[in-house]
Amino acid sequence: MRRAISAEWVKLWSVRSTWWCLMGAAALMVLASVTVAAALGSHNGQPRTERLAATEPVVSAAIFAQFALVALAMLVVTSEYSSGGIRVALQATPIRGRLLAAKALVVAPVMFVTGVVSGAVGAVLTYVLLRMEPFRAPVTLAAGETVGDLVRLGAFCALVGVLTVGAGAALRSAAGTLTVVFLLMMGLPLLIMMTGAPALIDASMRLPMFAGLAFMESVENMTGGPMPYAAGEGLAWLLVWTAAALAAGYVVLRRRDA
Amino acid sequence: MITLRGLTKRYGARTAVDDLTLEVRPGAVTGFLGPNGAGKSTTMRMILGLDRPDAGTALVGGRPYQKIENPLRTVGALLDARAVHPGRSARAHLLALARSNGIGRARVGEVLEIVGMDRAAGRRAGALSLGMSQRLGIAAALLGDPAVLMFDEPVNGLDPDGVRWIRRLMRGLADEGRTVFVSSHLMSEMQLTADHLVVIGRGKLIVDAPLGEVVAASAVRIRSPHAGDLAVRLRAAGVEVSRTGESQLVATGASTERIGDLAHEAGIRLHELSAQEASLEQAFHELTADSTEYGSRV
Ligand SMILES: Nc1ncnc2c1ncn2[C@@H]1O[C@H](COP(=O)(O)OP(=O)(O)OP(=O)(O)O)[C@@H](O)[C@H]1O
Numbered sequence: 211m212r213r214a215i216s217a218e219w220v221k222l223w224s225v226r227s228t229w230w231c232l233m234g235a236a237a238l239m240v241l242a243s244v245t246v247a248a249a250l251g252s253h254n255g256q257p258r259t260e261r262l263a264a265t266e267p268v269v270s271a272a273i274f275a276q277f278a279l280v281a282l283a284m285l286v287v288t289s290e291y292s293s294g295g296i297r298v299a300l301q302a303t304p305i306r307g308r309l310l311a312a313k314a315l316v317v318a319p320v321m322f323v324t325g326v327v328s329g330a331v332g333a334v335l336t337y338v339l340l341r342m343e344p345f346r347a348p349v350t351l352a353a354g355e356t357v358g359d360l361v362r363l364g365a366f367c368a369l370v371g372v373l374t375v376g377a378g379a380a381l382r383s384a385a386g387t388l389t390v391v392f393l394l395m396m397g398l399p400l401l402i403m404m405t406g407a408p409a410l411i412d413a414s415m416r417l418p419m420f421a422g423l424a425f426m427e428s429v430e431n432m433t434g435g436p437m438p439y440a441a442g443e444g445l446a447w448l449l450v451w452t453a454a455a456l457a458a459g460y461v462v463l464r465r466r467d468a
Numbered sequence: 469m470i471t472l473r474g475l476t477k478r479y480g481a482r483t484a485v486d487d488l489t490l491e492v493r494p495g496a497v498t499g500f501l502g503p504n505g506a507g508k509s510t511t512m513r514m515i516l517g518l519d520r521p522d523a524g525t526a527l528v529g530g531r532p533y534q535k536i537e538n539p540l541r542t543v544g545a546l547l548d549a550r551a552v553h554p555g556r557s558a559r560a561h562l563l564a565l566a567r568s569n570g571i572g573r574a575r576v577g578e579v580l581e582i583v584g585m586d587r588a589a590g591r592r593a594g595a596l597s598l599g600m601s602q603r604l605g606i607a608a609a610l611l612g613d614p615a616v617l618m619f620d621e622p623v624n625g626l627d628p629d630g631v632r633w634i635r636r637l638m639r640g641l642a643d644e645g646r647t648v649f650v651s652s653h654l655m656s657e658m659q660l661t662a663d664h665l666v667v668i669g670r671g672k673l674i675v676d677a678p679l680g681e682v683v684a685a686s687a688v689r690i691r692s693p694h695a696g697d698l699a700v701r702l703r704a705a706g707v708e709v710s711r712t713g714e715s716q717l718v719a720t721g722a723s724t725e726r727i728g729d730l731a732h733e734a735g736i737r738l739h740e741l742s743a744q745e746a747s748l749e750q751a752f753h754e755l756t757a758d759s760t761e762y763g764s765r766v
């Protein structure tokens with residue numbers, strides 16, 4: 211297992227697309243954080259008076275920035291199929307579950323670190339921005355709270371990455387994987403919200419996007435308020451989705467010819 | 469040593485590999501021949517555990533591929549030279565493979581040198597010529613210093629120098645006592661490299677014999693004014709005969725002596741009775757004439 215991970219690590223850092231995706235993710239995270247911060251910093255032109263954690267805009271930003279990370283995690287699997295390299299990889303590591311696990315275990319920490327670092331930059335910029343004119347908002351950047359929020363953000367990114375690895379192994383094509391992950395992480399929840407049907411919306415709250423928002427304790431987001439369940443339950447749902455995607459990937463990898 | 473027992477693979481209604489049983493021995497180059505679509509690549513993929521057989525087993529050194537720890541140290545294979553991420557350098561590709569099987573970094577430099585790629589090692593795989601890709605694939609196969617080597621059409625895309633280089637390489641590997649299993653659809657190529665031949669057509673085993681035997685299994689040419697009658701007599705005696713002209717026959721599976729005796733018993737005059745030194749190319753054509761999947765019937 212250690213050897214398979216080491217090989218995946220070499221593979222990850224020896225292609226340029228990895229760097230592009232990581233830079234894209236970091237840039238998106240920071241830009242979106244600042245944009246959301248500016249939006250939350252005032253109410254209808256009036257300065258904001260309620261307290262705001264500097265990490266709050268970062269959580270909403272992550273919902274956008276995650277797709278650069280999804281692209282990276284997807285390429286770890288689908289580029290093997292588009293190049294035919296999967297056959298070489300399976301010659302070296304013929305136990306299919308081991309190869310899939312190695313990919314997931316390499317993707318997860320990279321996603322985690324990217325999420326934490328870019329989230330930290332986003333939070334600090336949010337803090338600085340909202341302290342300035344014209345906002346002068348009561349924004350906070352308390353050490354304990356911030357670290358907890360950033361760790362949860364990193365964990366969210368890591369789980370989305372692993373979910374994407376699973377989906378990639380199940381679907382094999384880049385287009386298919388991107389479509390399915392986008393639908394789960396954004397398209398479907400937003401579509402359902404637009405229908406306005408309460409029963410549907412209630413059910414959709416368990417989709418990984420909303421589960422992620424709950425896990426990261428987002429209070430001000432596109433649903434218009436805090437999520438209807440606790441952070442722990444959000445994490446549980448996220449884990450369920452991730453496990454399901456990995457299981458699907460594993461079954462396809464085991465059953466189908468490479 | 470590679471052992472196949474009743475190996476079978478179906479794609480829908482088509483049987484790509486049909487009940488293949490054979491043994492590929494160490495210390496020799498075994499040529500794996502068959503026309504396009506005969507099932508050579510499919511067989512190799514099953515040996516490597518990439519495709520799941522519908523029936524039968526494929527063992528390498530007595531074990532299924534998945535049961536081999538660090539398999540690159542036991543089996544080196546080149547299936548498709550282009551199967552490398554185009555953006556990854558040759559060296560990084562080999563380094564990742566080395567890491568996956570606990571092979572030292574120094575070995576990467578060694579195999580790059582063996583295949584004459586040490587100066588192109590930093591180039592992106594996508595920027596390599598087909599010949600260079602082929603060399604990179606061979607470097608990957610040699611990486612773990614394996615006892616068993618498999619090459620799927622390794623001379624494709626190589627210039628004459630490259631072809632000679634591969635021939636010498638395979639010869640050398642076999643002389644070191646390794647098992648070398650190499651596929652080709654070119655009989656002429658195998659005539660120069662192989663010690664042993666396995667010929668398949670439409671997934672079925674046709675020949676599994678030393679090279680010499682395949683060449684020697686030559687046809688007998690017969691001319692007779694009563695070719696038609698003679699053909700009937702020979703067939704009745706179990707000899708395979710085909711009529712190649714008004715007064716000409718070609719018989720296989722019987723010696724000139726036997727055919728002469730049979731003709732004499734039937735009282736049929738012969739104008740010619742000669743054993744043909746069939747080239748391997750001809751032998752191959754005859755062997756696979758009934759099993760060519762694609763291509764024209766002339
Ligand atoms: N993944 C697949 N799905 C469906 N049919 C396949 C698949 N792979 C191979 N086949 C079919 O199986 C048969 C054997 O193919 P294979 O590639 O093994 O032949 P080959 O002997 O390697 O031929 P070539 O000399 O052209 O490389 C062919 O009829 C091919 O069309």
Ligand SMILES: [Mg+2]
Nearest residue numbers: 508509510620
């Ligand atoms: Mg082939």
